[in-house]
Amino acid sequence: xxRHAASALLVSFLLSAAGMANAAGDAAAGQxxxxxxxxxxxxxxxxxxxxxxYSVPKLGGQHAEYIVKALGEYKSGARSHPSMxxxxxxxTEQDMADLAAYYSLGN
Amino acid sequence: MKMTKLxxxxxxxxxAAAAVSCGAAYAGDQEAGKKKAAEVCVTCHGADGxxxxxQFPRLAGQHEDYILHALHDYKSGARKDPVMxAMAAxxxxxxxxxxxxxxxxxxxxxxxxx
Numbered sequence: 001x002x003r004h005a006a007s008a009l010l011v012s013f014l015l016s017a018a019g020m021a022n023a024a025g026d027a028a029a030g031q032x033x034x035x036x037x038x039x040x041x042x043x044x045x046x047x048x049x050x051x052x053x054y055s056v057p058k059l060g061g062q063h064a065e066y067i068v069k070a071l072g073e074y075k076s077g078a079r080s081h082p083s084m085x086x087x088x089x090x091x092t093e094q095d096m097a098d099l100a101a102y103y104s105l106g107n
Numbered sequence: 108m109k110m111t112k113l114x115x116x117x118x119x120x121x122x123a124a125a126a127v128s129c130g131a132a133y134a135g136d137q138e139a140g141k142k143k144a145a146e147v148c149v150t151c152h153g154a155d156g157x158x159x160x161x162q163f164p165r166l167a168g169q170h171e172d173y174i175l176h177a178l179h180d181y182k183s184g185a186r187k188d189p190v191m192x193a194m195a196a197x198x199x200x201x202x203x204x205x206x207x208x209x210x211x212x213x214x215x216x217x218x219x220x221x
Contacts, residue, residue, distance in 0.1 A: 055170035060220030063161035
């Protein structure tokens with residue numbers, strides 16, 4: 001009986017640990033961090049004005065892993081974009097993971 | 108408006124009729140884009156741009172002009188990616204417009220999220 005209880009305890013701990021915020025990102029936390037994102041990405045049909053004019057990409061339903069990759073590229077300058085570089089530069093890895101988790105919940 | 112003094116009116120009406128008959132909300136041709144996507148894009152992005160593999164971006168429902176912008180950047184090297192660079196290099200400007208229209212026209216796909 002003791003062994004079953006110990007295993008049950010271990011399993012339940014692991015299950016709860018999986019739900020905690022980690023590198024995989026916490027969508028609820030991401031929703032609180034997106035003040036800088038809404039102004040462009042949250043407005044339907046919003047277009048950039050500089051350096052070129054084109055629609056700001058839709059993020060809702062995008063793969064979290066890909067959003068993290070893109071944010072990293074904006075931060076490093078691998079993708080060149082002044083606004084996105086400035087915004088990404090202010091994000092930690094956890095921020096990026098949380099925002100990505102939030103935006104990945106879409107359609 | 109005096110029709111006799113404005114020959115341009117005839118051309119305007121013709122152009123308007125042509126535009127309406129195209130029914131195009133997109134710059135590219137969706138059907139041609141579907142065919143091209145099936146040749147070039149499907150392996151990573153899925154037939155309709157709803158791919159399961161999270162390494163590659165979901166394209167379904169994305170803004171047409173944004174997809175075009177990204178393809179242009181991959182072709183020019185402004186965005187560096189060995190796979191996408193090669194993909195974009197194989198697409199003509201017309202191909203790019205067409206695949207962008209195809210993916211953008213998907214009704215199940217990305218959304219603008221606040």
